[in-house]
Amino acid sequence: MRFLDHQASPAEIRRHGEALGTIFDIWALRTGDRWRHEAVIRGLCQTAYLGDHTAICRILGRYKMYVDTRDVGVASHLMLDGYWEMWNTETIIRLVKPGMTVLDVGAHCGYFSVLLADLVGPTGKLLSFEPNPPMAELLRRSVAVNGFDGRTTVHEIALGQERGTATLEVPKNEPKNAHVVQGKGGPGTVEVPLRRADEIPGALDADFIKIDAEGAEQAIWTGLNDILARNRPLTILLEFAAVRYADPAGFLNQILSHGFNLAEVDLVGGVQGRSPADVLNASPHDDQMLLLTRG
Template sequence: MKTANKIALARSMYRVVHLGRALVGRSDQCIVNRGGATFELELSQAIDFTIYLGNVFELGTKGALRRLVVPSSTVLDIGANIGAHTLHLAGLVGPAGRVLAFEPTQFAFRKLRRNIDLNPALAGRISTYHCFLGAQDGNTLPDAIYSSWPLMPEGELHEKHLGRAMATETATTRSIDSVLAEAGNPVVQLVKLDVDGFECEILRGATALLRDQRPIFVMELAPYVLVERGASLEEMLSFLIPNGYRLYDERTERAMPSTASELQKLIADGESINVIARVN
């Protein structure tokens, strides 16, 4: 399903919930416990709203992470947004594990930090980075990145996925390899990667990680946003396939094509698919 269609469905459901809460004197702001974690939510935001509705945000990805994450390991959450997967990952790695969470927009990073603070039992396992991951430290970062999907119609939204770009002015630019070296070069077992078209920029800065460690990736593929960033599905695969990676369906783990031309046939314009990339 296209992201725009998912947002349209969420908007319809939101209107009902918003009205029902208003009738009993409740606002769109709330604190809830979902999936063993506590979240502060703004229900007019799509990610927040799907967490509110029984923690149904990206259920396929949650299931894949549950199957793949090894307790006591180090994992990366790149594109952490408000922490929907960050807190889940912290639970999966356990007390001896570690989650490195990356978010470049002030809007989402503030909410990420708030949600981590609401979960003191998990907070000690999480290190947060308010940065844009690129090819090298200090590179110019985009002025704004999509990290908000409002459920109230408004202007200046992306024409296909209906997201709103949010400011990054307080963030820095780092590379994955640099961050990991600074952190003592931990062995990374898994990377959750969801960055709306910036995959190639990020992977350019992960040369050592891909060459020496080759962790599992659980990632979104959206060719149309890659093109918007001046990249392509073929270029993104060029970082993975030569390092021995193959792609698998996120839910079934069935093998998927490893060429851009064959993958493109599975993804309509405006759509995305979630995959697992791993080395056998």
């Protein structure tokens, strides 16, 4: 076994770590046996408690991530398994390329943001949006500890169809389900800045957008107007649940009017072609991760 000295390049260190099996090769997730990959990542997962309800864990067998230990919805999986929503993880790894400009809308503590920042590389750009202040702070720390802060901008704001403020309700121990509500806030709510995506510096050049916003998707889509109007090649991963929209068919038509091909990232089967009827005939309470591509 050859040991690396202090003059080894980052690429040499990465190859060496992968050869020893101590750093997971995320490119393996493009193909192969998901269950085997999950087992390897789970075996590489480590977690250290730092105090004050904060831990740092290893995700995807290679990145460091700060989490809130009270978060039962996502952090429990990251601390024990080291991955989250593997079907979406695999799809993102296949689609995002070096040099891209990417928007992560609804970034939570940063699981997908850290992965996206690595995928776009030093020539790319990641704009990461998380309105919940405690989660945004964990996101910033995770981006920095992995060395991705030079290519990543964290925006502690909600996105929608207008500029102003929004009331964010954060369920106790389930920050991934934080959502914008109408009217005055009560216990468990926080006032946050609200902006349109297309007014954010750099966002007009988006190549890939991930949107997971617990019901705010249609307002966010309206705020993408100037990005969509450029008619550039664009891929959007958007969570769609019909029960959240007053007119789900109208919203889907609004989406497809911009020239997108429609597919869904299925839990078991991966990317599957879908018709509008397929999407609208699914249970209205199901979260469907739509894959929209054009160009």
